[in-house]
Amino acid sequence: ETAVFxxxxxxxxxxxxxxSFNCxxxxxxxxxxxxxxxxxxxLKIMFSYNNKQLIVNETVPRRFSPQSSxxxxxxxRIKSVEPEDSAVYLCASSLQANTGQLYFGEGSKLTVL
Amino acid sequence: QQQVRQSPQSLTVWEGETAILNCSYENSAFDYFPWYQQFPGEGPALLISILSVSDKKEDGRFTIFFNKREKKLSLHIADSQPGDSATYFCAASARSGTYQRFGTGTKLQVVP
Known part of the structure; x- marks a missing residue:
């Protein structure tokens, strides 16, 4: 049953x-x-948010920016996409930071021509 | 650098055989090791996991063997079924860390 959309x-x-990709x-x-x-x-981590606070920001180009309401x-959000940005972007959640199971969404596949 | 490695990159077994997927890691602080199963077009889903205090974890046809001294673990899939055909990821994290690191993946094909 999908719980990450x-x-x-x-x-x-x-x-x-x-x-922009939404999760x-x-x-x-x-x-x-x-x-x-x-x-x-x-699979490479890009960002992690805990209770709306950014806790992980791995080395990603500045054109990538996460947003949490x-x-x-x-x-x-990806400003000014590049060909190397073509990939599947997977959103996941966990009960607490770095504990236990990750629940993934189905992914957002980006193709940059 | 890749802190979690898997082998083989791809594996083909006959239906009914036991598939063995290997994983190794570098960081001694890692203490939680989940295995995820991913089908095409879907996100990874947790299959089975083990903590570093254990050396074996079983769940039905799936068994993890863990060797802390050698920093290695393996996933055994007994009585493999065609429906097990998927990509399997070993992951690792530390209580003091902030996210799970994923291995390079093993693509398993089970032939009827």
């Missing part, structure tokens, strides 16, 4: 455009994450 599931755009979790968790999964299936929502 991502929109859109797919997005095709051109280099230089802006893209909502209905589990009542305190912590949310954005992971990037590349074409080789490698409340602990149930974590969006990802």
């Amino acid at each position: 991502q929109t859109p599931n797919y997005h095709v755009t051109q280099v230089g455009n802006e893209v 909502k979790q209905t589990l009542g968790h305190d912590t949310m994450y954005w992971y990037k999964q590349d074409s080789k299936k490698l 409340d602990k149930a929502h974590l969006n990802l």
Whole structure:
């Protein structure tokens, strides 16, 4: 049963455009994450928020910015996309920061032409 | 750098066989090791997990063997079924850390 919802599931755009991905979790968790999964299936952490506070910001280009309005929502904005941004962006949540199971959404696949 | 590694990259077994997926890590502070299963078009989902205080964890056909001294663990899938065909990720985290690190993944194909 899906409890982490991502929109859109797919997005095709051109280099230089802006893209936003939305994520909502209905589990009542305190912590949310954005992971990037590349074409080789490698999963890399990008950001982590605990109760609307940024706690992890791995080395990602400045054109990526997370936005959290409340602990149930974590969006990802990409200003001026580049070809290497083509990937699946996975949103996840956990009860607390770094404890236990991660619950993932279905992912948002970005293709940059 | 890649702190969690998996092998093999891909694995094909016959239905009914036991599939063995390997994982190794570098950081001695890691103490929680979940395995996730991912089907195409879906996000990863937790399959089974183990804490570093244990050396074995079983859940039905799935068993984790953990060797803390060698920093290695393995996932055994007994009586493999075609429905087990998926990509499996080993992950690791530390109580003092802030997020789970994922391995490179093993793509499993179970042939009928």
